[in-house]
Amino acid sequence: MTNSFDKKESEPKNSIWVSLKNIRMQMHGVFSRDVIDTKELIELEEILILSDAGPQISAEIAENIRNELKNSKNRLGPKGCLIVLRNLIEKRLEKLVDPNHLSQSILTEKQENPLVSILIVGVNGSGKTTTIGKLASYYKAGNLSVALAACDTFRAAANEQLISWGENNSVEVFSSRVVDPAAAAFEAIKTSKEKKIDILFVDTAGRLPNNKNLIEELKKIRRVMSKANNGSQEHTWIVIDCNTGQNAISQIRKFREAVDITGIILTKFDGINKAGFLLQLSKHEPIPIIFVGTGEKITDIVAFSPEIISSGIVGLDSMTE
Ligand SMILES: Nc1nc2c(ncn2[C@@H]2O[C@H](COP(=O)(O)OP(=O)(O)OP(=O)(O)O)[C@@H](O)[C@H]2O)c(=O)[nH]1
Numbered sequence: 001m002t003n004s005f006d007k008k009e010s011e012p013k014n015s016i017w018v019s020l021k022n023i024r025m026q027m028h029g030v031f032s033r034d035v036i037d038t039k040e041l042i043e044l045e046e047i048l049i050l051s052d053a054g055p056q057i058s059a060e061i062a063e064n065i066r067n068e069l070k071n072s073k074n075r076l077g078p079k080g081c082l083i084v085l086r087n088l089i090e091k092r093l094e095k096l097v098d099p100n101h102l103s104q105s106i107l108t109e110k111q112e113n114p115l116v117s118i119l120i121v122g123v124n125g126s127g128k129t130t131t132i133g134k135l136a137s138y139y140k141a142g143n144l145s146v147a148l149a150a151c152d153t154f155r156a157a158a159n160e161q162l163i164s165w166g167e168n169n170s171v172e173v174f175s176s177r178v179v180d181p182a183a184a185a186f187e188a189i190k191t192s193k194e195k196k197i198d199i200l201f202v203d204t205a206g207r208l209p210n211n212k213n214l215i216e217e218l219k220k221i222r223r224v225m226s227k228a229n230n231g232s233q234e235h236t237w238i239v240i241d242c243n244t245g246q247n248a249i250s251q252i253r254k255f256r257e258a259v260d261i262t263g264i265i266l267t268k269f270d271g272i273n274k275a276g277f278l279l280q281l282s283k284h285e286p287i288p289i290i291f292v293g294t295g296e297k298i299t300d301i302v303a304f305s306p307e308i309i310s311s312g313i314v315g316l317d318s319m320t321e
């Protein structure tokens with residue numbers, strides 16, 4: 001089965017690599033010196049803190065490298081330190097890997113109750129609707145029948161935006177006239193089952209997690225969808241804008257208090273400037289990252305790979321080293 005990942009095998013690596021240029025240049029500034037000593041390790045810690053890795057994780061990583069240097073009787077050298085650093089970061093990021101490989105398993109594993117419904121939530125402008133457009137294309141390329149439910153009943157333009165993504169992908173968009181998004185989601189699931197749709201993405205209005213009414217509304221959407229689903233596979237993915245930095249942690253935590261978040265989609269990785277927040281995420285909210293958005297185009301979405309991200313941060317490529 002082919003899908004957009006297979007078609008352009010080398011691209012995910014390139015787009016992630018390019019996005020991490022800033023932090024990589026800073027790492028390069030430290031590790032291109034002849035000797036790595038206390039001064040360099042302090043600088044490393046600072047780079048990590050400034051990238052939103054948090055003071056504790058940053059100190060732990062610098063300490064780990066200090067110990068490795070000591071154990072090697074200072075024979076490790078700058079390149080050796082970089083390899084250790086890459087491995088430390090990769091190991092931490094592995095906690096964010098989806099053990100069920102949902103991005104692929106939805107494509108390949110036949111379900112008993114075929115409909116998989118995915119509720120997409122997040123704050124305003126995080127990239128929910130765009131991500132749904134990209135995922136419609138991704139799963140359609142994998143020969144699944146895809147439908148979209150326009151449940152952002154807040155803004156009239158939101159429906160139009162989703163309908164336009166539906167047209168681009170030639171997939172059906174259920175756009176109800178009812179103003180209650182929970183009722184609209186319920187209808188969409190019922191119709192999807194009747195039409196034997198494989199995967200339904202439910203778009204919701206952006207909301208701040210401290211807006212009590214909107215969070216109650218979200219809980220209602222989730223409850224009603226679960227009833228309509230009646231045992232079919234269901235997920236709730238939160239869309240996180242990478243520019244949110246470490247605030248992403250509290251955002252996810254608050255959404256998780258309202259609904260069971262089963263996956264994360266990172267968007268705007270192409271504009272990431274505080275990549276260290278991923279390390280905090282792996283420690284404090286290790287929910288699987290299902291996909292990473294790397295631009296505004298329909299194909300700008302890649303699988304999450306700790307190996308590619310850790311290599312991109314330190315500037316080492318495990319394939320060529
Ligand atoms: N550079 C970049 N831009 C993105 C990415 N994903 C989404 N965007 C842009 O972010 C903006 C907001 O995207 P939407 O999909 O409308 O966000 P939303 O979460 O649906 O917004 P609301 O429904 O208003 O809450 C648009 O200009 C998108 O093109 C990405 O991965 N990279």
Ligand SMILES: [Mg+2]
Binds near residue numbers: 128152206
């Ligand atoms: Mg939207």
